[in-house]
Amino acid sequence: MPKINSNSIGSEEVMTTSVKSNEISFTWVIHNFSAWLAQVKGNQMSFKFPSGRDDQWYLQIDPDSLKDKTHCGVYVRSTKEQGKFTARCELFLTNSAGFVFKRVQLQGNIKWNDGLGYDDFINVKTLPEKIKSDGTLLIKCKITSNAVILNELRQGSFRQLLEPRPSSLSTDLKTLFEGDQLTDVTVLIQGQRISAHKCILSARSSVFAAMFHHQLKESIENCVTIDDVEPDVFTEMLRYIYTDELTGLDKMANKLYTVADKYALETMKSRCRYHILEKLNLETAAETLVLADLHADPELKQHALKFLCESV
Structure with missing residues (x-):
């Protein structure tokens, strides 16, 4: 070079x-x-x-x-x-x-x-x-x-410098998500084992942080059993935790909203809410209203009620 x-x-x-x-x-x-x-x-x-x-x-x-x-x-x-x-x-x-x-x-x-x-x-x-x-x-x-x-013409002096490389943080964390390097906790869901990193889960979710920072069974055994979340939904949540990417909204927005609320992922929950409201129609309005009540979400409830009232 x-x-x-x-x-x-x-x-x-x-x-x-x-x-x-x-x-x-x-x-x-x-x-x-x-x-x-x-x-x-x-x-x-x-x-x-x-x-x-x-x-x-x-x-x-x-x-x-x-x-x-x-x-x-x-x-x-x-x-x-x-x-x-x-x-x-x-x-x-x-x-x-x-x-x-x-x-x-x-x-x-x-x-x-x-x-x-x-x-x-x-x-x-x-x-x-x-x-x-x-x-x-x-x-x-x-x-x-x-x-x-x-068309514009400008003049000026320049100093010949090397351009800095773009950040690779997102790519590096995606590599951690897709592989098993240095994982220190296993999540058991419906017979499936999913590996993860305690520090990343704790940094992104206060629920996981509380789970791992106290002397609970999960912290001691480095194993977490989850019965109320489907494996593909949990995997999509992990993808978001590691990479900030949400790829399953069209198929499972309501389920992703629910798991985001369960693990206190407020930004993920907000993005799910936006997608649900963006796709709101007469077929999904009632289900959306029930979802809002279950999770005590006044913003989601207000928009669903407003849509139903204006559609009657």
């Missing part, structure tokens, strides 16, 4: 090229939407956004849909006066609690005062049920238009 002279100083010019997307977000909050809709006539337009720029956008609501009287059209329109450009837009309808009940993605070539949208975006008949808590409707949009290519 050639030697690097750490005292060598030189100068260089560096050109950097980057692509910057022009992304804009906007929300139109309409209180008492049904009453508002009954009062207005003709197309209704939001304020232009973003403020203080020449190329702006606005939302337009058409109370008289071209299709029928049971729908309202919603469009995102540009004020740009020259040329064509490509834009991608996401439109959302939510209630005041943040529950998204409609989402679409749109993309196309936009001309001046042209726009993207649907004639039948809002179903006036079914909408009151979606916003029944307080009658508030939120129309949100996120627009990504033509990317801008930026």
